[in-house]
Amino acid sequence: QTTQHAEVVIIGAGPAGAIAAALLRQQGRQVLVLERETFPRFSIGESLLPQSMAYIEEAGLLQDVVEAGFQYKNGAVFARGLDATTFFDFRDKWAKGWGTTYQVQRGNFDKVLADGAARAGAQIRYQQTVLAADVDSDTPSLRVKDNASGDEYTVTCRFVLDASGFGRVLPRLLDLETPSAFPVRGAIFTHVEDRIAVNSGFDRNKILITTHPEHEDVWYWTIPFSNGHCSLGVVAESAFLARYPGTEMERLQAAVAEAPNLKALLADAQWNIPARQITGYAANVKSLYGKHFALLGNAGEFLDPVFSSGVTIAMTSASLAAKALGRMLDGETVDWSADYAVPLKRGVDAFRAFVTAWYDGRFQKLIYFKGKNDDIRRMISSILAGYAWDESNPCVRAPERWLAALDSAVSM
Template sequence: MTYTVEKTEVLIIGAGPAGSVAAAMLRQRGRQVLMLEKQAFPRFSIGESLLPQSMEYIEAAGLLQDVVQAGFQYKNGAAFVHGDKRTGFDFRDKFSAGWGTTYQVQRANFDDVLARGAERMGTTLRFGDEVIAVEPGENPAVQVRRPDGSEYRIEASFILDASGFARLLPRLLQLESPSNFPVRGAIFCHVRDHIPADAEFDRNKILITTHPQHIDVWYWTIPFSNGCCSLGVVAEPSFFERYPGEDLDKLKAIVAEDPNLSRLLVNAEWAVLPVRRITGYSANVSSLWGPGYALLGNAGEFLDPVFSSGVTIAFKSAQLAADCLEKRFSGQVVDWEAEFAIPLRAGVKTFRRFVEAWYAGGFQKIIYHQQQQPEVRRMVCSILAGYAWDSKNPYVDDPSGRRLRVLEELCSA
């Protein structure tokens, strides 16, 4: 069969945050970019609470005003509650230099804002076209199916897979490898919260609540600017099966077990967006790059939603890939392992240490400790704000995790 053939310098698969920021960065440098998105935008996605570090990449991509003008909920920190214990982190009071504020976003709108911004900067953007086959190599190519069923071929100098949880190239090229994280799931929806005016709740912060009896079960409450919240609970799948009914019934029952959340949401209108469930979202790959391609964001690795690191990691991968491609197009040799994979995974590893410590309970002892040293607190705050690549921070420059373990022991004494 003969297909129409198109050519481009960079083909990006997926118009989520990683793809759009990479496209905008590449367009700033004069590169020809074609971005394909299987779904129609706007569309729902999870990962709604940004970290301040992400603003650096949005600004560098030339998309800052697009985001600022969209009317998203301002965010300056994170609040934590476990029973009668409360603490909060103001991201403006942190160890690392850089942004201390960001936004909490409905991803349907946020992703559309970024994609349209990349298009405004000259990216060719197509919705509804699906990549169904890929040929990696020095001159990679893909086969694409249009919504009407017809097909065409794209030949590119390089391919960036930003397909998110669809993980297109890992599936097509058998790159997936098991995650060593325990299998967890999340049940979540949007509610019109009607939180009482006298409630102890700061709409400028994400609220993370630990289940009263189960240290490894937690809830997120992410306020939006339209009077709604994203509300979810994360646990191992067997935990959800203790509760009868549909997923909305399960979510309501688990929320009812926490007195603080019950008070906050006493007037809530539930499921203004339908309840959803995802399970086994942690992902890994054998390699983040290969001949003629690299994997961005969730297409490569995803840890866990507890510290909202997903979009920041996606943006970091976009920045690293754009830098590598600019070097490549200028005629220089790129070591994708040393210049892309290793630095990206360094920050992922930092987040991983803190995620593992959260579920084991040690990090929760740290954040609720009554006698916190201000400088150490600011170092921890920097990582919660997304600065997982700041090697000046002792808790980032800690490949063995020894400093974090010592801190846990001190806070457990």
């Protein structure tokens, strides 16, 4: 059959696609997910935020995630040099809601979500690459290639959700791409068997973010997994990363050697898995929706990895879009700007303010400042836990004003 039909087609079975598929199945929609790869497949983005648990729960996938045995996570540690260390416990935060989550090997995690969506009745076809799209006519259609046979076919539908992540299928095909306002940064990363001693004081229940001792816009992630391995990466502007010679592994090892806390922590680590580099991942679009489509997760905007907000934003977008689409398919008029793009961007913009303030130093100054009172600490803990849509939190409601006020207080 060269033309097939589905009520909703979702491009990509990552977190955005799988959560959207499961939510649409709860409404009884017929959902076809087209995924280019076979799962499990590698993906970067391994540290979740507690806010994401609400969407996993909403999609009916909580038990699947809890039973998968991922590393429990309850906070974040920040370290600069050997003596500036501070931590946030996400259970002690301003917002209500989940205070714990997981650190996940994304291959397994994404498969758990996608299998859950399939169990709920979504049809997920792997090894299918979306090549072209016509979303202007009354019946949108996608041109799809079956990777195994090379055969091409057309799928028509009522609505397309693009959850293709860094594949950015519709932004590319529909000329929606706009550059991110952030400078071009990159990351070099791998997984190491960390062999960190139990008595080292290292807390495996928290992500460790390390600031480079001399360059405060350069930072490292250390994300422990439940199998004795850590995900380890360094992030910097591309020009900075270019100064490390050699293989990706040698370059990452050289960068790690410059951070004394990491050098000591990983002294016995086994570096068995080749490192890789990814550059220029920050991206934006002119519009998050059109008449017959919406862009979810990374297919829309991607800010920066520093606060591990990517999967949370992806799931928030899936939840908002599934609600708006459900009403539209029921015949209601949906204002995709007011019901989807604006509410989604509210949280993304709060994260953006903190990403900007991380790199220009204001937020780091506050994070490492020892004299924070409990309320300020809880407000920060809340945004770091992903509650960027909680307008009861002053640092979400007016991030710039909040940052400016604290910057002057901390500088005094």
